[in-house]
Amino acid sequence: MLIKKIHYWFYGLPALPLAALGLPLYIYLPTFYADQLGLGLTLVGTILLICRITDVISDPLIGLLSDWLPIKSRRKWLMAIATPLLLVAVWALFIPPANAGMWWLFSWSILVYLAWSLLTLPYTAWGAELSTDYDQRSVITASRETFVLIGTLIAAGLPLAMGLTSDQPGQALRLLAHFLVVMLPVTILICLFKVKEEFTPSRPINFLAGLSLLNDNHLFKRLLFAYLMNGIANGLPATLFLLFVSYVLVAPEQFGMLLSVYFLSGLLGLPLGLALSKRFSKHRIWSISMLWAAVIFMWVPVLGEGDVIAFLVICILSGLSLGIDMALPASIQADVIDIDNVKGGGQRSGFFFGIWGMVTKLSLALAVGIAFPLLSFLGFDTIHTVTVNNTIALSLLYGLMPIPFKLIAAWSMWKFPLDRQQHFVLRQQLD
Numbered sequence: 001m002l003i004k005k006i007h008y009w010f011y012g013l014p015a016l017p018l019a020a021l022g023l024p025l026y027i028y029l030p031t032f033y034a035d036q037l038g039l040g041l042t043l044v045g046t047i048l049l050i051c052r053i054t055d056v057i058s059d060p061l062i063g064l065l066s067d068w069l070p071i072k073s074r075r076k077w078l079m080a081i082a083t084p085l086l087l088v089a090v091w092a093l094f095i096p097p098a099n100a101g102m103w104w105l106f107s108w109s110i111l112v113y114l115a116w117s118l119l120t121l122p123y124t125a126w127g128a129e130l131s132t133d134y135d136q137r138s139v140i141t142a143s144r145e146t147f148v149l150i151g152t153l154i155a156a157g158l159p160l161a162m163g164l165t166s167d168q169p170g171q172a173l174r175l176l177a178h179f180l181v182v183m184l185p186v187t188i189l190i191c192l193f194k195v196k197e198e199f200t201p202s203r204p205i206n207f208l209a210g211l212s213l214l215n216d217n218h219l220f221k222r223l224l225f226a227y228l229m230n231g232i233a234n235g236l237p238a239t240l241f242l243l244f245v246s247y248v249l250v251a252p253e254q255f256g257m258l259l260s261v262y263f264l265s266g267l268l269g270l271p272l273g274l275a276l277s278k279r280f281s282k283h284r285i286w287s288i289s290m291l292w293a294a295v296i297f298m299w300v301p302v303l304g305e306g307d308v309i310a311f312l313v314i315c316i317l318s319g320l321s322l323g324i325d326m327a328l329p330a331s332i333q334a335d336v337i338d339i340d341n342v343k344g345g346g347q348r349s350g351f352f353f354g355i356w357g358m359v360t361k362l363s364l365a366l367a368v369g370i371a372f373p374l375l376s377f378l379g380f381d382t383i384h385t386v387t388v389n390n391t392i393a394l395s396l397l398y399g400l401m402p403i404p405f406k407l408i409a410a411w412s413m414w415k416f417p418l419d420r421q422q423h424f425v426l427r428q429q430l431d
Contacts, residue, residue, distance in 0.1 A: 011126075011127060014147075018119070019147070019149070020155040020179060021155075021180055024094065026368075027242055028242075029093070029173065030048065031242055037101075041375060048368050049365045051113055052113065052362060053362070059354040059358035062117050062350075063125065064350060064354065066350035067346075078118055082118035082119035083119060085118070086116055086184070087180065087185075091177055091181070093108040124144075125352075126197060127140050127141065128334035135278050138278070138328065141326075141330045145323055149270070149323060152263045153260055153263045217340055219336050219416070223336055223416070224359055226329075226408075226409040226413045227363075230363075231367075232363045232402075233402035234363075238364075239364075240371055240375075241255075243375075243398075249307060250305045265318075265322070266320070273324035277328055277331075282335075283419070284416075286413055289321040290407075290410040294403045297314070338423070342430055370401075
């Protein structure tokens with residue numbers, strides 16, 4: 001058992017640099033290209049939305065590929081191929097030439113997202129197959145998401161440690177590009193050599209029959225809907241965090257500290273969520289976590305210039321639900337895949353997580369596509385004078401808009417029927 005737990009931590013290692021990639025993509029990159037390269041909020045939001053939508057096609061196809069490759073260690077091979085492609089694309093996107101325009105942002109973003117999918121989809125599908133136990137799956141996802149949070153803390157804290165402020169997104173992107181070039185290959189190699197991938201003979205089901213089977217999996221669709229709603233709710237404040245700290249709190253120098261505290265709180269809240277999920281059901285703890293975040297976020301619009309301490313408290317309290325948000329849905333997803341397996345779909349973890357990855361990116365793209373155009377429509381413009389009315393609009397979008405999405409997601413999952421007892425029956429059928 002101890003050896004298995006150690007292997008789970010080796011498995012989680014690549015999540016650290018992958019998380020350090022995710023934060024600058026959503027925090028620094030839009031602001032850098034919109035402001036410092038002069039593309040504007042609306043154009044950048046539109047380009048990133050289009051790039052994310054391309055994953056609607058690529059993610060399920062990559063997932064199918066990782067399921068059906070008739071070779072041993074097929075998920076490992078795809079991860080090894082994707083790693084150098086991702087590093088080249090990240091370097092070009094994070095360290096662009098001075099004359100980089102919309103086509104540079106578009107083309108390299110497409111390649112980053114494609115290589116990222118080629119790496120992360122086999123990786124997450126592999127994690128779902130490391131154990132068949134209801135609670136042990138939460139331990140595996142928690143180990144991965146722990147490294148996600150640590151990587152995010154590094155991505156948030158490293159620019160701060162190097163003396164960079166929130167108005168230097170270009171320098172932050174350059175610094176994190178160098179970090180990724182070193183850390184991603186190292187952690188990938190450790191994971192590939194230290195963790196065993198069981199070879200499951202491919203049993204590809206007819207594609208149309210597989211789609212029909214997928215459509216009949218009502219619990220998967222229900223989980224996916226809740227995950228999409230919650231993803232949009234999380235993506236809105238993530239996209240607007242830098243702008244909120246800079247123009248509402250008027251404390252851009254506190255950006256790194258506030259972001260680090262938020263993710264540190266998520267890291268501390270994850271063991272609590274994991275312990276509660278072992279005592280109760282995973283879906284119920286996730287629902288409570290989303291409701292908790294909604295209650296905390298409703299206080300954001302009352303904040304104004306200089307309210308850094310109050311916002312720090314909000315970051316700590318809302319951050320407690322972050323790790324739960326990240327670990328438990330993926331664990332529930334692994335359980336739902338068993339339903340498909342029982343009904344004859346075969347081992348299609350890659351395909352399911354391809355759809356999962358598609359929805360993840362779509363929710364973040366929708367958050368960017370909603371937030372930036374709405375800000376522009378309401379008159380918020382960083383190039384010209386920022387007025388009180390503009391900052392009120394920013395506060396409302398940051399604090400209140402995520403709440404209805406959280407409430408819908410919690411309502412969808414509150415009475416989710418696949419609990420520990422039902423999953424035990426399901427596993428008996430499979431075994």
